[in-house]
Amino acid sequence: MGLIKEPRDIDFYVDPRPLTKEEEKRISDFIKADKKKHKRRKMIKINTNA
């Protein structure tokens, strides 16, 4: 992997806060769906190879 173009300055800003319940749910829903998608792909691959 090559060098990524550098910015002149790196700025951070932070105001501490936890994730909202809605965001936590969104992440969990995404993870569930993503796992399902990859499981399905894997099964299709196995069936094609059989």
Next chain:
Amino acid sequence: MVMKLQYIDIEIDKLTNSLENVTTGDSFQTDIIITDQNDFEFITKKDGWLFNWKDEFKKPDRDVYKLTIVNNQKVIQGLVSLSVKADHVYMHLIESAPFNRGKNKVYAGVPGNLVAFACKLSFQRGFEGYLSFLSKTNLIDHYEKTLGAIHTGGQLMVINTNAALKLTNKYFDK
């Protein structure tokens, strides 16, 4: 109550197996270990750090890890704050040391190392590498390209198993 936002805003400069001295190109093997209270004496805004890591360290729901060069553990190259959630690892904060930021940085590869470590932790906890964080809007594309992170709406980004495997294999394959 007005909720303030905290975004992850760090430029992934280069994915390396270790840290690379920007001037000489020399590589250095790294360690990532959990911090203790004594680490924060010189991790202050006065010393050029941008986040209040001492406060971050005190928060009970997260752990702060430090990246150092092997055999030189007194000099902290970068820090990351992580929480283990129910189904993934969440990255609250990540920061390169002041001397590793901007155009005059000493070492490249700090953020990549720390993100790969977070993915490794996720695998170890049985979460298949899943890692999430809040990105600053203008860095979403950058995280997609460099980390393989997936933008799931708003500032939310998720690194899934495939991307996490690539990162951990890159850094921890030995």
